Amino acid sequence: MKIAVLGGDGYCGWATALYLSARGHQVAIVDNFVRRQWDHELGAQTLTPIAPLSDRLKVWQRITGHEIENYVGDVCDYDFFAAMVQSFEPEAIVHFAEQRSAPYSMIDRKHAVATQVNNVVGTLNVLFAIKEFAPECHLVKLGTMGEYGTPNIDIEEGYITVEHNGRKDTLPFPKQPGSFYHLSKVHDSHNMMFACKIWGIRATDLNQGVVYGTITDETAMDEALINRFDYDEVFGTVLNRFCAEAAIGHPLTVYGKGGQTRGFLDIRDTVRCIEIACNNPAGRGECRVYNQFTEQFSVLELAHLVAAAGKKMGLEVKVDNLPDPRVEAEQHYYNAKHSKLIDLGLKPHPLSESLLDSLMNIAIKYRDRVDQGLIAPTVNWRSAANPARGRVSVSEPELKGTPERAALVSSND
């Protein structure tokens, strides 16, 4: 199958592109490397030294004989993106090309606006390009379990049947996202459902949990294929960050009581879920939603698992309960369904000691690259502006919004 992986230079995107390529799919990566630029903005670097994409792709071809095409550009640039769709003619588009950090979106107004505009406009462009140039193409879009928030009822997969005043309907599951980033994914989901309805687009919205791990069979083939491993407070997700902290002797940074419960999955399951979604396309006009995670944990449970694994390796691991920089329930009911991908053949990799060992060993191997000053949380949800160490300011906003909008207001300049 011809599959375009948008954001294919990123953490999930890179592992996915290689996995699909290894299975014989014809893969194109579409990326503008903005994720690498955000590292520079934040003064943070992935724990693992990742190679430039051009080098990665050369090594992949040398080792496996599989060529991955490379389209360098911005999904928000419709001329570029539409040309890619017409040139590559994808049967499936896997859309990872979004700003995906909640703390990044909460730094200040500019980062909130940038996140929502980037993600919403990018996804609108993908929908319009499919409608105009590839109407049979199946969109596999990465959402997030964070779209649902933490309701006091079971979370279904995208839709819920509601009985109310003697009548019944199946409706989109109500969304209570917890950051401007998570909100951007909710906006995307609504836009997608509508585009499927009016244009008959095929779409699968994968509400992914928190991904952990870094190694897949493919990224392990050569040092040049190594995947990102983010440990910093902005882009580092909780389990990877805890393992890095344990490895370098930093206390585990539990936010608040640590009762925050979320869905988690191994990156080896991420890549398999994407393939399953691609191999089972949605029907015309169908907007499917799958909850893409394998296990639920509370943050404190994860901290204890990491502490125990560290102890076994001779590490002394302390757990710090820091004031929660986020506004979220620290204790809550959480029960999210996640059977649809398993019904389609997913065989989960449950969280194991060996995975924790592996993550800690990676962190130990690259410990000289760690900047401990990047671990403590500095982005406070309660503040509208969070200036932080090493963070260069982005330039001033101008008057006009996007060029599309600017054209509509130009006579008021």
Add this chain to the structure above:
Amino acid sequence: MKIAVLGGDGYCGWATALYLSARGHQVAIVDNFVRRQWDHELGAQTLTPIAPLSDRLKVWQRITGHEIENYVGDVCDYDFFAAMVQSFEPEAIVHFAEQRSAPYSMIDRKHAVATQVNNVVGTLNVLFAIKEFAPECHLVKLGTMGEYGTPNIDIEEGYITVEHNGRKDTLPFPKQPGSFYHLSKVHDSHNMMFACKIWGIRATDLNQGVVYGTITDETAMDEALINRFDYDEVFGTVLNRFCAEAAIGHPLTVYGKGGQTRGFLDIRDTVRCIEIACNNPAGRGECRVYNQFTEQFSVLELAHLVAAAGKKMGLEVKVDNLPDPRVEAEQHYYNAKHSKLIDLGLKPHPLSESLLDSLMNIAIKYRDRVDQGLIAPTVNWRSAANPARGRVSVSEPELKGTPERAALVSSND
């Protein structure tokens, strides 16, 4: 009370600003006149000849002695908007400053993107400015009944209590909006709920129905105070458009079967609802939702009411059932609650023959200004690009999205 009316030069905004000023509130209008520019883009003009805002305000002051301050600028320009908040120090901000036409948002990709970016970024700016510079200020934001779509259950006011698998929670009412414009309001609603939660902002989200009428006590005081009356297919809403059609001998343009049922209200109730919301501010952190309409009608019912009123005036009124340019149910269940504003004191003006007569008389008075070529629907929801008569093309999108976003990707140029 000091009240800033964003979009105060528009249809609802102008009537609201005068109504609040007449009641002794200290009013400031914030507007960049982009609504007037869209008229030029579409080659359409309001049926009623509206005066420039500066003239309107001079006449208002001469007649009533009330001064309305005028801040000319774009809510999407944060420097401008934050300066306005710091200078005027509003106790309430009434936010009408959005692109509000569903067909306009469905013209093509550029108009969809422009609508969503304009509305989402504007509302984000309002939320951040309140948080940073006026934390006690009450945001009165115009949403739309169209956020809910047409579910097969009763529509509640913003939230619904759901029982599911033996547990219960009160959650945001699921949203199924029917255009990129309506989607932008759903995005706004989610952003607002979140900002109220994390920052303790006071907000009232008014999900307004379709407004009809043009005259209020205040706009009737002088010809220079006359309000807009849009009859064209893009900005003309259904009842006003039907009355204009009847007056000029054009068949009433019913889309499809006309079974589409919606909530409606007289513009005299719009202005009163806004005052009620301002006089009863939400608590800190509260995001209230009121459904702001007074009666439900199907489109075909309205056509028959207008035809009967026309007949009484000696007009022969034909009804045309055109193919529906929108993707929507033409027959459906519809029962939306709307008691909260009535509980706070709203005394509705139900739709009357005299109102219909008045609208038709206005249309007859200004019939020489009507361009009949602007009435037939040309924006088709099923098409991703709708080039239309008299519509100038907006300039090409460039590469970078908003300036905020551009700053983050600038090294990739």
